[in-house]
Amino acid sequence: MNPTNIQDPEYFHKVVDCQYACPAHTPVPEYIRLIAQERYTEAYMINWVSNVFPGVLGRTCDRPCEPACRRGRIEEEPVAICRLKRVAADYKGDVKSLIPGPPSIKNGKKIALIGGGPASLTVARDLAPLGYEIHLYDEQPAGGGMMRSQIPSFRLPDEVLSEEVNFILDMGIHTQFNHYVKSMKEEILPKGYDAIFVGTGAPRGKNLSDLPGRNEAAANIHIGIEWLASVAFEHTKKIGKKVLVIGGGNTAMDCCRTSRRLGGEDVRVVVRSPFNEMKASPWEIEDAQHEDIPFYNMHSPKSFVTKDGKLVGMEFEKVEAKYENGKRSLVSTGEIVFMEADDVLLAIGQENSFPWIERDLGIEFDKWETPVLNDKTYQSTVPNIFFGGDAAFGPKNVITAVAQGHHAAISIDLFCENKDIATERPSPMTNLFRQKMGIHEWSYDNNTADDKRYKVPHADKTKALKDRLLEVELGFDDQMAFKEAQRCLNCDVQTIFTTSKCIECDACVDICPTSCITFTTDGDEADLRTRLNAPANNLTQELYVSEILPTKRVMIKDENVCLHCGLCAERCPTAAWDMQKFLYNAPKACSL
Amino acid sequence: MTYQRPNFRHPDLPQNKIGFYRKDYEGALSTLCAGCGHDSISGAIIQACYEMAIEPHRLAKLSGIGCSSKTPAYFLGNSHGFNSVHGRMPSVATGAVMANKDLLYLGVSGDGDTASIGMGQFVHAIRRNLNILYIVMNNGCYGLTKGQDSATADQGSINKSGVENSFQGIDLIGLGLELGATFLARSFSGDKSQLIPLIKAGLSHPGFALIDVISPCVTFNNNVGSTKSYDYTREHIEATGSIDLVPYKSEITHSQIDGTTQIITLHDESSIQVHKLSQDWDPTSKISAYNKMHEAKTVKEILTGLIYIDTESKDLHSVLKTSKKPLNALTESDLCPGNDALAKICAGMR
Numbered sequence: 001m002n003p004t005n006i007q008d009p010e011y012f013h014k015v016v017d018c019q020y021a022c023p024a025h026t027p028v029p030e031y032i033r034l035i036a037q038e039r040y041t042e043a044y045m046i047n048w049v050s051n052v053f054p055g056v057l058g059r060t061c062d063r064p065c066e067p068a069c070r071r072g073r074i075e076e077e078p079v080a081i082c083r084l085k086r087v088a089a090d091y092k093g094d095v096k097s098l099i100p101g102p103p104s105i106k107n108g109k110k111i112a113l114i115g116g117g118p119a120s121l122t123v124a125r126d127l128a129p130l131g132y133e134i135h136l137y138d139e140q141p142a143g144g145g146m147m148r149s150q151i152p153s154f155r156l157p158d159e160v161l162s163e164e165v166n167f168i169l170d171m172g173i174h175t176q177f178n179h180y181v182k183s184m185k186e187e188i189l190p191k192g193y194d195a196i197f198v199g200t201g202a203p204r205g206k207n208l209s210d211l212p213g214r215n216e217a218a219a220n221i222h223i224g225i226e227w228l229a230s231v232a233f234e235h236t237k238k239i240g241k242k243v244l245v246i247g248g249g250n251t252a253m254d255c256c257r258t259s260r261r262l263g264g265e266d267v268r269v270v271v272r273s274p275f276n277e278m279k280a281s282p283w284e285i286e287d288a289q290h291e292d293i294p295f296y297n298m299h300s301p302k303s304f305v306t307k308d309g310k311l312v313g314m315e316f317e318k319v320e321a322k323y324e325n326g327k328r329s330l331v332s333t334g335e336i337v338f339m340e341a342d343d344v345l346l347a348i349g350q351e352n353s354f355p356w357i358e359r360d361l362g363i364e365f366d367k368w369e370t371p372v373l374n375d376k377t378y379q380s381t382v383p384n385i386f387f388g389g390d391a392a393f394g395p396k397n398v399i400t401a402v403a404q405g406h407h408a409a410i411s412i413d414l415f416c417e418n419k420d421i422a423t424e425r426p427s428p429m430t431n432l433f434r435q436k437m438g439i440h441e442w443s444y445d446n447n448t449a450d451d452k453r454y455k456v457p458h459a460d461k462t463k464a465l466k467d468r469l470l471e472v473e474l475g476f477d478d479q480m481a482f483k484e485a486q487r488c489l490n491c492d493v494q495t496i497f498t499t500s501k502c503i504e505c506d507a508c509v510d511i512c513p514t515s516c517i518t519f520t521t522d523g524d525e526a527d528l529r530t531r532l533n534a535p536a537n538n539l540t541q542e543l544y545v546s547e548i549l550p551t552k553r554v555m556i557k558d559e560n561v562c563l564h565c566g567l568c569a570e571r572c573p574t575a576a577w578d579m580q581k582f583l584y585n586a587p588k589a590c591s592l
Numbered sequence: 593m594t595y596q597r598p599n600f601r602h603p604d605l606p607q608n609k610i611g612f613y614r615k616d617y618e619g620a621l622s623t624l625c626a627g628c629g630h631d632s633i634s635g636a637i638i639q640a641c642y643e644m645a646i647e648p649h650r651l652a653k654l655s656g657i658g659c660s661s662k663t664p665a666y667f668l669g670n671s672h673g674f675n676s677v678h679g680r681m682p683s684v685a686t687g688a689v690m691a692n693k694d695l696l697y698l699g700v701s702g703d704g705d706t707a708s709i710g711m712g713q714f715v716h717a718i719r720r721n722l723n724i725l726y727i728v729m730n731n732g733c734y735g736l737t738k739g740q741d742s743a744t745a746d747q748g749s750i751n752k753s754g755v756e757n758s759f760q761g762i763d764l765i766g767l768g769l770e771l772g773a774t775f776l777a778r779s780f781s782g783d784k785s786q787l788i789p790l791i792k793a794g795l796s797h798p799g800f801a802l803i804d805v806i807s808p809c810v811t812f813n814n815n816v817g818s819t820k821s822y823d824y825t826r827e828h829i830e831a832t833g834s835i836d837l838v839p840y841k842s843e844i845t846h847s848q849i850d851g852t853t854q855i856i857t858l859h860d861e862s863s864i865q866v867h868k869l870s871q872d873w874d875p876t877s878k879i880s881a882y883n884k885m886h887e888a889k890t891v892k893e894i895l896t897g898l899i900y901i902d903t904e905s906k907d908l909h910s911v912l913k914t915s916k917k918p919l920n921a922l923t924e925s926d927l928c929p930g931n932d933a934l935a936k937i938c939a940g941m942r
Binding site: 075537565574 | 595596597598599600601602603604605614622625626627628629631632634635781782784808810814822823826
């Protein structure tokens, strides 16, 4: 194999699995170490710079980092990264002084942001400090978009959300709340903005409009996301005793749990797919089950049943899953099941919708009515109009919207500076710091804790079910946070190998707890993977290969289950191994 | 030295055929210098015992004093161990072997512990063909007392303070050949692919198996001019061949046998497959071993690999015709069969 090029910043970036998996590439191990050192404010700021909403994400993130976490490959469960992020937010000191205010010098450019959700707010955060004059339009009375309207307060308290939204709005953003933009052509374009960013999310909840009885029972059938918004803004305060929630995603989980708090006693989730294929995050399913909500899987909606023009229940057809060539199809078993219901909540997906963008403006849409965009720059077919968040490529999650906001902000900034938005994009900032302090002393805590993942304590169930605003998860206290933080393997502290210093004494091979290191004759990757000291079957993880050593062999390190414990470097008599902290900051329009 | 070692191991490492993981053969964390050859030998012992699926409680490790003799703390933490007086490990081993012939014995010693203070004991253990694998971790210096030349330091070798050794070094393999040792091998701590099969063969050999392992002292004898440094050893190493231990009942596949392969059957019908690198060498011939060793010495090469094996080896218990049952398991009724038995013996002598 060719020797690994560790000068390529992407090589070590990939070793930091959590950071690599995060759409916004938040430097996770860096802030976890700060939490362990009780430096919560700094931990918060690292998050804030990278993902803009640490308090929100620390409670509600989809956490793509956790399945990627190396710890999950070494023992049963990954580090509770998401809940540690919340610790940084809960225990932070005064951060207001660390956050930029309105810029004193403006650059004379005006930007419109349509929609006040995470994507738009990220663009605002990245561009406002550079002197852009930013106008934000949103139909809701306050900023936050779906974070405010769709995530219930028992998962995300209003004060947490408002604090983080206000950090951005306080940068001198011109807000136009309670303002639904009805026409791009008439309301926005005439104002002569230098660039326009559309971050209107995926606002249209799917409907079972073809199902028999849909129209008759309409008064008691609610679209999940609209109903959640109505609850959030306190237009809806109660629901029937018997509630059916249709759908198996996270919106369904929020709907059923909210129903329990608004008077729903017999709340059921009814899903077409098998239980283990439901789209909702496992922890949200767990929380719903904890609130005594049963799941009826493999039930396909057949009709709404009414009596005297009022909904009394729904009929479902039982299905079974058949798999062919890896594709699933749900086949009817013929069995019909009736379930009583006072209200039905539909949470079966949502889609983009742009009724307010005229189709003669040059903004192209594809056959699914989603805008035609460049997937790196987020630029539409009209050069000064950009899209991001769910509005761009369909519904994903908050952290993806933030990441897209960062990319779009870079594009907008380059565009306004008359630069090429594709070729002149900034590179990530990377750095390697040596960690050696003494003979066996590193500037990071290199010992690996054996502890299993700690569970976040929950509020008392009976209390929680009585109060829609009472947050269920209590978060880690400082002691638990410390212990959980100690489970982090510090994957950003890289093992750096210098071929010319190695005397091939095998000390690193002998000491490596997870048998990652092998010295053997060179070969191609497939061959080498069969000749290592331990099975190297995880092809998503790289092999770190040295140059040819004096004995004509090469050093090969399988990155897969390296504990980053530093013992190879401690045991190396010639410092051919060294531990160096790798910092990767994803590019942003504004370096904060 | 290193203070802590994580408890996690590679999750996909297999169990051996008696259900143990490699971790079950590990010991405490080594306190030797970083890069010490001895740690590699410990690693090779762990790997060999894991691969041979030895039940840890069926093995006893014995040592004397020195850096080398500390190593039994760092491997086979679940086995029996005895850290004896300086140079007196062979005596303790003799007692142990005599008392319980059912255990496997692994003696670990250094060049000082063997070739200086323990020489008197070492030669008699060979002469008696004690059933033990005796590993010498040979670094040519007294590492524990800051690197003075030891008795195995080669004449002309330069130590860390720049002084040339003016005395003849003792060649432990040559000595073993003279004394009638039945298994002699030399290896290098930096070559596990050779060392591990030799350890396995040595543990299978009935009788005294000596492996002299060049094990560089990274702190005191790894300098330019030393003949026991990593660099010097790598430049001057010559292997007689490589070997594989084929356990009893395992099939020897045809593809492994070619013109340079010799199969040596051991007492328990397991066998050693020798892949020879030179045609004029026969590991079962003492004369061939003498010649090969002297040739290597003349051209200043370090001859490694299996150098000599006596396939007819009879260990001390066979020579003494001791009882099949280990002596320590004999009960009073075995030893003192009573008046009737005595009367019978007496009757037989009339």
